[in-house]
Amino acid sequence: MRMLSKSAWLAAAIALCLQPARTQAPEKASIAGDVVDGSTGRGISGARVRIQCGQDDPLFATADEQGGFRLTGLNFRSCQASARYPGFMGAQEAALQLSPSSPDGQVRLELRHYAVIEGKVTDTVGVPVAGVAVEALQRYPIGEPHNGYIYNDGNYQYVGSQRAVTDDLGEYRIAPLAAGSYYIFVRTGSYYASGPQSQPFDARARNTFYPHSLKPSDTKPVELAEGKQLRADVQIARQGGARLSGRILGLTGAQPGSFAWVRIIPLSPGGSGGFAKVTGDDFTAADILPGKYILEAGQFAADDMFSQNPLAAARRTVEVGAEDAAGIDLALAPTPDVSGTVIFESGCAAVPVWIQLQQDSYTPRSLHVDTDGRFVAQHLFPGQYKAYVQPETLANTFAASVKLGDTEVLKDGFEVTAETTGPLRIAMSCATR
């Protein structure tokens, strides 16, 4: 056996001494970082930082003069860091995973100044209007997926961003807003905060775009830069329209106590929807703006207070011009019951499912279906429907197919007419999607 030289022993000893001692795993974690103004990069002194780790009570820190902060003694968990400071957009969030191998989280939280639009809403004679909703809309091309659709002029969709309600002096303030272009839109149909004895609704007061237009194409958006505040006073546009009248056919001999309504559904941009006045078999609707509409009549049992199960219904599309239109008859037909089945692919356990039949502009019809899979959706309004299906339990199943007759309707939905009876066949799969 070869002996080590003295120098080799010495080298080995030095190497051992230089080698770091085996570190003990840290017991707690920390998060440090900066809160900065996103537009200048400068630290925001006094900004407040909130750290939420799992379900623990949140911890708070205040940024120092340079915007820096540090929180120690945290548990190893998944944490969310957020910051806020008055005048800046709401808390920006950052996720951190704290673990013994990564105990010190670093985060940079950027906040941006928000912009404000405020103004006053007056009626056609200049009197402030209390309690109307004012919305800041942003314009996108038709077809882009956006939530909060408010208005569609055929070429663009106008999507709600923020809203406010005018106070008793007609004043509103919409904030926080990011920099951008906004169309200010006043909804006149939403008087709900004006006072103890609010006035009757003025049917000729129309939804209005800033400053005084019925259509967004007749106006310009408000251009907002970051951190700026602009004033946009709106005067509500008032305009009369045509009077529609006609009869609901088929009501005679209806069951005692039943009632009927006629709904006016606008298909054209800026159309004026609502309910017609029904007296006996006759209906009238005043001040309807020019455009295309669906007139829909429904007859309901006396105890159907929420008009959910029409006994009979009628639907008709009409083109409204500047002139009054009389003699519009709506012929009621019994509403159909659509039956169906839910089946589970081989190997999938049958579980109860929940079906929502969603028709545009209606409260969806909900059905709970037991494991036998049979269901009947009674008294459906005619119209276009989509079926949304999901298991009521944690079972990993989903609707792979919905067929009306032989037609696949899961994606594009289906039309219900007075003759539609089904069957609606829902196939549930438990394969990996």
Place this chain on the structure above:
Amino acid sequence: MRRPTVLLLLSSAAVAQVALEGDAVRKSTGEPLPGVRVAAMCGQTSWAATDAAGHFYFSGLAAESCMLSLDGAGWLPRNQLVTIGPQDTHVTVQVPMTPQASIAGKVVDESGWPVAQASVTVAHYGTDNGVRRMQRVRSVETDDRGEYRIGKLPAGRYYVRVRPPEGGPWGGNQPDYQPAWYPSAADTADARAIDLREGLDAAGIDVHLARGGGVEVSGRVILPDGYQPRQGYLYMAWEDLGATPVPGTGVPIAADGSFALRHVGPGKYTLTASTSYALDNSAPPRYMTTRTLVVAGQNIDGISMNVARTAVRELRGTIVCEGGVKPDQVRIALQRRISAVRLMAKVEPDGSFVIPGVWPGRYTGSVSADGGAAESFLLGGQEILNREIDFDGGEASLRVIVKERGTPDRVSGAVTDASDRPVAGASVVFVPSGATYGLSPSGTVRPASTDQNGAFTWQIPPGVYRVYVVEEPAETDQAMADPDFLRTQEKAFPPLTVLGGENPRLKLVLPSN
């Protein structure tokens, strides 16, 4: 400028066309009020605004009476009945308006930073079915500066309550902040009153929200064997402002059924564990259970909630008709409190009835009858007529008693002040003897309004009534909850006995202040 009267003489079959003009004036001084919006409801509704001299004008009206509705910035809305006689071609009225009061302030957190999107409610004490309790007047949200303003308030004593935005100023699912009464009280008993005089703008009503506080409420939801809900939620609805349940945020139930609600403030709550996506949808959830909970200063743990298949009952009952009322003239309903679902009874000619689809929860019973008045509506022996009770889903029978109500009789009269001047636009309230005025009264008759000459005509069933006159209709609810007001009026106006046939014309002289 006064416009010339226009008189159109039409064929004898047509109703005469009438011009109606008037002035909006400040009630206390008679000063003219420009910029007031006026709606004239005379069959159809016409609109105008007062000019610089406070004047408004409508022409071509064809009606026996009109209701004028006036509103303007800084003023309480005011309705004024106008009677148009058969010979009238031109009617002139003066509508006195009262300055509004308002409450404004800021909601701040523990550091004095603004809290945006907090819900601010102005409340006052009122009477609900004879019980004096705090009631909501109006609510608004704070803006980005934490500021709020609530106007259109009549003079009176108010309280301000703030509910933090969901998750507090920081958002998120775990609320750190408690609701508070002005200035920073957790309990209604510690709320500070705000006394508003007519026309007073009370600014600086700032509310301080505190972080943390409250207690933890925890327990376990016991699910049926083998049932793992896709989405199980525990909801807390609290009885806000004394009576109105407010749906709380849903808290997910863990896979093992455990739940924990933190920072729960003092109050009475309804806990609902449900497999439904919403607290109280229009249809019963498949599985649910409900219990009430009173939270004080201590944590509450070990709550056990045994979720079972929702019991949906068909409740059956009978109608007892006294007098000439027929069962098919009776309408019976159970109203769910939170979701506003109304379950109607199917009534048979023999007086039996059934209400299908009743599932556990809180209900109010209502009964109406053509020519009759409901005396009682019992659910399982408990009175539910215009009253809320919790239905536990068990078997229960129903019983409704309806008594014939005499044909309403015409009562007419006039209201004058102590100097014999007519009091226009006042509310005349008739409360059946032994009943109490309330916002959802069982026996109170809708108030009559005095016209431009202080006159009123109203239809009320025979009986004995207390009569009250409220000069400012916007203040009716507050006045009718004020014992001093009631005492003074009861001293001035003796009980009124309404008989079948012609009743003597009433002369109501307001007591001097």
